[in-house]
Amino acid sequence: MRPPIIGVSESIIRIRELINHVAHTGLNTVITGESGVGKEVIAQSLYQKSPRLGKPFIKINCAALPEGLLESELFGFERGAFTGAEQKRKGKFQLAHGGVLLLDEIGDMSLPLQAKLLHVLQSGEFSPLGSEKEFKTDTWVLAATNHDLSLDIKEGKFREDLFYRLNIINIFLPPLRERPEDIRPLIDYYIKEYSSQLNTSRLDIPDNSVIQKMIGYHWPGNVRELQNVLKRMLVLGNCDQIMDEVISNSSKYLQSSRPETTKDIPKTAGVTAILDIEGENPLNMKSFSLKIIKKKAVDRVEKEVISYVLDKTRWNRSKASKILKISYKTLLYKITDLEIKQPVQSDDISI
């Protein structure tokens, strides 16, 4: 049994309400948020409040398996479907029939498999590998990811049609640092939990000054990191020292990845992308986030490479798309999106 959703923040209150509304509908739902933030807790709660409680709850991690294996895990296979398939095996869609299937880390699923998943969601049918037979499936599909799927769609890594099939309801869980009110109730809940679980004679409980430090900390690993720190405190004691270490290790990590001045930094695509953000100090800006920087850096590199190839092919788009190994349509889209301008006259050199 999973823990209840602990928290008193407005976001948690809203998510609880949303769960109550969605749980009986069976509408496909995507749960998004950083790692360790509680996406699986939300999925479990949806299941527990749904009429499917008592039927199977099956989870599969789409990032942990290579494409072929993930496909056979999802849809199952017949005996002899591939080398090593000595016995036929049921897939997760069959095992989850009547219940819930949680597709964890959906953002990491390959594009060909996304196409197959879309077919199942559209038709409600699937065939195991090596079988001609189509099986009907009545499965409530939930998906979780720490990716920004709309960005993945823009970058051509996630199918837009699949996104709309899955994302009928979206539940976004904000990181713990954006809902510090939840830290105290989580501490109280897990101290109680672990005190009875951990077989140790020395149980230390953080006092108020430590709790204040915990509330002020930014918890990059979210609730999972908080749980680990609490376990350490309960077993080793000296909560104050443990929390100081956690804070100092985290800021050391941040400092080591951030040079003193931007003058010393080589102007790589990533750094140029940071400096692209207008404002006095981009690091203080609301619009600053790794995802935005990544997108800007990728755009910058793509623009450079596509412009180079277009130049060398004298703007022969069909030839350029073949060299770049992207479709003609994608190339046209990128030329517009990245605002690549055709010069009045281009070079004569061709590759």
Ligand SMILES: Nc1ncnc2c1ncn2[C@@H]1O[C@H](COP(=O)(O)OP(=O)(O)OP(=O)(O)O)[C@@H](O)[C@H]1O
């Ligand atoms: N609101 C909450 N109340 C109680 N426990 C929570 C809450 N949020 C997270 N947890 C606990 O924190 C841990 C991490 O949560 P969970 O596995 O759901 O995170 P996740 O977002 O799925 O992480 P990942 O992206 O790494 O898969 C779990 O042990 C979970 O029980």
Ligand SMILES: [Mg+2]
């Ligand atoms: Mg998870």
